[in-house]
Amino acid sequence: MSLEKLAHLSGVTPASVYLSSATEFLVDVLSLKGLLIISVDNEHDEFTEGALSTFFSYKGTPTSIVFEEEAFSKDLIINQKAIKLDHNYIDDIDEGTMSEKYDFYACPFGKLEESRLIAIAYSDINLLSKEQVEFYEFNCKILGNIFQLRSDYEFERSKLIDQSKKDALTGLFNLESFAGELKKSMQNTRSQKAMIACMVVTLDDFTSINTKYGFDLGNDVLFEIGNKLQNFVTPRDFVGRIGGDRFGIVLRNIGSDFDTKSVATRVANIFRKGLLPVGKELTASIGITVFPDDSLNSDDLIARAEIAAKIAKRTPGTHTAFYKELESNY
CATH class of the missing domain: 3.30.70.270 (Reverse transcriptase/Diguanylate cyclase domain)
Structure with a gap:
């Protein structure tokens, strides 16, 4: 997936298709093993038990990975930075060894307060350089913002279409x-x-x-x-x-x-x-x-x-x- 093709897709594809293409771009460019987009399901961006759920999984990335609250530092929330997660607070229900085999990097996907999404990439141990992590962070923010704009557009468009079918006074079909x-x-x-x-x-x-x-x-x-x-x-x-x-x-x-x-x-x-x-x-x-x-x-x-x-x-x-x-x- 090239950056030029991804830029073209940002304006013509549904948000779900764009998300798949955006994650494919990150995986290909950084030679990642996999990538998850997780949702923060509370109002305070707290990573408590039950607050995180899988929003999107790139091409077979295991969704059985469990991230404990302690895995996430304040830098992720306050400074919107990409962080390397502590292996001691990561577990995989199925294999049990993923936290030992890979490095995990978390970054807000777009603006966290709006999208409530976090991208978590994993790669071979010590594969990503500092520059690559910065590249990952920068693109997560940009691609996440575009995805959020597409999602907002589709939501508002759906509302307008629904409203056009309804009588304004009663809410019934026109x-x-x-x-x-x-x-x-x-x-x-x-x-x-x-x-x-x-x-x-x-x-x-x-x-x-x-x-x-x-x-x-x-x-x-x-x-x-x-x-x-x-x-x-x-x-x-x-x-x-x-x-x-x-x-x-x-x-x-x-x-x-x-x-x-x-x-x-x-x-x-x-x-x-x-x-x-x-x-x-x-x-x-x-x-x-x-x-x-x-x-x-x-x-x-x-x-x-x-x-x-x-x-x-x-x-x-x-x-x-x-x-x-x-x-x-x-």
Whole structure:
């Protein structure tokens, strides 16, 4: 692994791949026998029993090596320096002789207070010169910092991607993500010859609620409904907020229309439990489609459930309508 190739990889590869390449570079250049990256699993950089765990092992480097607290000097923490570990405080559970056969060098991998990682290299006795140890120390800091930047970038990117899939108010799937999850569920269900129910729950006259009580209370109601629906469904099902006053529910692997009706009845009961100030009742219209009977397309399944919800809205109070029943009646 050349330094030029490693520099190129720093900007184009996942953090895990970069870490593997960085450790390969150190092992090759310094002719090391192996290299471990260990994590300090407490907040005070104390190397107490149970505080250290293996984060990464380079190509078969034994992970059974045990480092006692006394093996690490204050120079490692305070001055962020590479140190040679005392053999008396190193043991290997499997072989028992590694501490006698090799020299061990520990160095913060990046900034210890940020990465909480320590690189531990081992080589033949007295192989590394002072200059090589300094080279090891310098590169551990540089390569560790780059790895940390890559890790931070991937973490923040993952958060942004996750946020883009969610409705900002309720934390549920937004319409695009809801439709995407429904499409994947339909693809997975085709081979199982099972059914999926798609419900669209539309709140009745919600605009007047915002007008009368204010948008803050309206948002609180939407959040509460989303929370209740999320807690209502099973782990295999999912919920989304697919419009201002519309929620979607997908029930995977339903057995029959009767099962769906039973669930819809229980969903309707959610709206009868004090979501608005005393004396006021919030109602909803629920439209239902079933895959594969009503459509083989996810967007059509949602659109037809919305049509059914509009028909259900014609009946005062919380009411449910199946799209397939509408087709037979109109």
